[in-house]
Amino acid sequence: MKPSFTSNNSHPVLIVGAGQAGATAAAALQKIGYSTPIILCGSELNAPYERPPLSKGVLTNVLSEGSIFIHPASLYEDHAIDLRLGHTVISLDTEKKFAYFSDGSAIEYGSCLLSTGGNARLIPELPKDAPGVHYVRTLQDARALRSALENQTQVLVIGGGFLGLEVASSARTNGHEVTLVESAPRLLQRALPAVLSDWLAERAIDFGIKLKLGVEIESVSIQAEGAQVHFKDGTMVSAPVVVVAVGLVPDVELARNAGLQINPDNGGISIDARCTSSAPDVYAAGDCASQLNTFFGREVRLESWQNANTQAQIAAATIAGLALPKNVVPWFWSDQFGWNIQIYGEYEASLEYVLRGARPSSTGPGKCVFLGSKMGVLRHAIAINAGGELRQLQPLFERQISCVTAAFTNQEQPLRRLVEEALRANAEH
Numbered sequence: 001m002k003p004s005f006t007s008n009n010s011h012p013v014l015i016v017g018a019g020q021a022g023a024t025a026a027a028a029l030q031k032i033g034y035s036t037p038i039i040l041c042g043s044e045l046n047a048p049y050e051r052p053p054l055s056k057g058v059l060t061n062v063l064s065e066g067s068i069f070i071h072p073a074s075l076y077e078d079h080a081i082d083l084r085l086g087h088t089v090i091s092l093d094t095e096k097k098f099a100y101f102s103d104g105s106a107i108e109y110g111s112c113l114l115s116t117g118g119n120a121r122l123i124p125e126l127p128k129d130a131p132g133v134h135y136v137r138t139l140q141d142a143r144a145l146r147s148a149l150e151n152q153t154q155v156l157v158i159g160g161g162f163l164g165l166e167v168a169s170s171a172r173t174n175g176h177e178v179t180l181v182e183s184a185p186r187l188l189q190r191a192l193p194a195v196l197s198d199w200l201a202e203r204a205i206d207f208g209i210k211l212k213l214g215v216e217i218e219s220v221s222i223q224a225e226g227a228q229v230h231f232k233d234g235t236m237v238s239a240p241v242v243v244v245a246v247g248l249v250p251d252v253e254l255a256r257n258a259g260l261q262i263n264p265d266n267g268g269i270s271i272d273a274r275c276t277s278s279a280p281d282v283y284a285a286g287d288c289a290s291q292l293n294t295f296f297g298r299e300v301r302l303e304s305w306q307n308a309n310t311q312a313q314i315a316a317a318t319i320a321g322l323a324l325p326k327n328v329v330p331w332f333w334s335d336q337f338g339w340n341i342q343i344y345g346e347y348e349a350s351l352e353y354v355l356r357g358a359r360p361s362s363t364g365p366g367k368c369v370f371l372g373s374k375m376g377v378l379r380h381a382i383a384i385n386a387g388g389e390l391r392q393l394q395p396l397f398e399r400q401i402s403c404v405t406a407a408f409t410n411q412e413q414p415l416r417r418l419v420e421e422a423l424r425a426n427a428e429h
């Protein structure tokens with residue numbers, strides 16, 4: 001029999017935002033047998049779905065939309081979780097513990113989890129509703145882009161981050177002529193060392209993408225048939241479909257207006273290790289939350305699938321009064337140009353990198369791991385088509401011990417053995 005946990009009062013747990021973190025927290029509470037009613041409300045009309053496939057399989061049409069839902073519909077139909085779609089919370093009274101909805105209704109909550117995610121960062125000259133202009137944040141956005149692509153050949157992608165690259169890759173996979181423009185001098189400048197950015201750029205070009213790096217928008221003219229984008233280097237690209245992928249703005253208006261503490265540097269709702277905000281019984285998780293991360297050693301707001309799930313599990317454990325799940329090594333993945341890229345940790349310009357394996361090229365599949373360390377301590381690892389190898393490194397990332405990273409380049413030895421040796425050497429030290 002499932003254990004049953006009840007809060008001090010009978011008022012429901014209200015989860016605001018039915019995305020990755022909200023849906024995961026609701027299911028976690030339900031799974032641990034928390035008997036207080038759980039209301040999961042979201043502005044969107046779709047049941048909670050995974051966003052990563054939107055720029056990948058959903059766009060290329062290899063994934064059916066039915067396969068991206070986070071939970072089976074039965075979880076809501078059985079009323080284990082009261083899912084209220086098309087329900088937007090417009091204000092919170094954290095003293096009286098009331099949430100007010102756009103339809104005029106209100107709910108008194110016992111606990112409230114804010115998992116409001118974020119919105120695509122807009123370029124004012126390329127408004128969301130302009131003809132041919134697309135942003136990709138929601139399933140509705142992905143559907144609109146997919147249908148626009150059905151009738152057009154040329155696509156301009158603005159932004160050489162993970163999202164822009166994935167959209168470019170998907171569009172090219174489906175045979176479109178794609179130009180990708182990035183204002184920084186290299187791709188993924190804040191996430192990858194220069195050598196990897198260069199590889200990725202070569203890979204994108206091999207894949208048939210026209211790359212324009214280090215160019216900024218000068219002006220835009222929008223016509224019924226699409227946009228003409230003029231760049232400061234004097235060039236112009238005209239395309240019937242323009243996809244803007246220049247980052248995310250955390251959705252914290254509700255929290256800000258309710259007086260919750262917001263981190264001034266990253267714009268997220270400040271939460272402690274238990275995902276508790278500055279207001280009583282209000283928690284936050286996912287893209288909208290800013291938390292001290294033990295791996296990074298500073299407060300960060302992470303925009304990743306893993307982080308949304310992890311913080312959701314922590315928030316659920318806190319609400320139910322249970323022990324916190326263990327810390328995880330920050331992990332992110334992306335699929336682009338036929339490469340599966342998986343990352344632990346974060347890029348810093350001061351890291352020293354070594355390469356294990358062979359770089360995938362246009363002539364061969366290849367797989368490799370780039371290991372970035374500071375004084376022998378692993379801080380960053382990027383696996384290309386080598387997710388299994390990345391996982392072998394997990395104990396070193398967790399323990400942050402110093403090792404001879406050059407030893408990992410020895411392909412004669414399985415990585416698992418080399419990691420065991422490094423752990424043993426450290427224990428004997």
Ligand SMILES: Cc1cc2nc3c(=O)[nH]c(=O)nc-3n(C[C@H](O)[C@H](O)[C@H](O)COP(=O)(O)OP(=O)(O)OC[C@H]3O[C@@H](n4cnc5c(N)ncnc54)[C@H](O)[C@@H]3O)c2cc1C
Pocket residue numbers: 016017018019020021022041042043044050051052053054055087088089090115116117118136137138163251254285286287288302303304305306308331332333334335
């Ligand atoms: C196209 C795309 C591709 C991605 N690919 C990857 C990837 O490959 N790897 C990876 O690690 N991560 C990826 N991510 C990031 C990952 O999907 C997000 O980090 C994750 O979805 C964040 O979850 P969340 O619950 O915080 O926010 P979301 O999933 O965005 O959910 C927030 C929800 O809250 C709702 N909401 C907001 N305000 C209110 C309100 N006041 N009342 C009610 N509802 C409200 C919103 O409508 C939204 O539905 C991708 C994201 C996108 C958009």
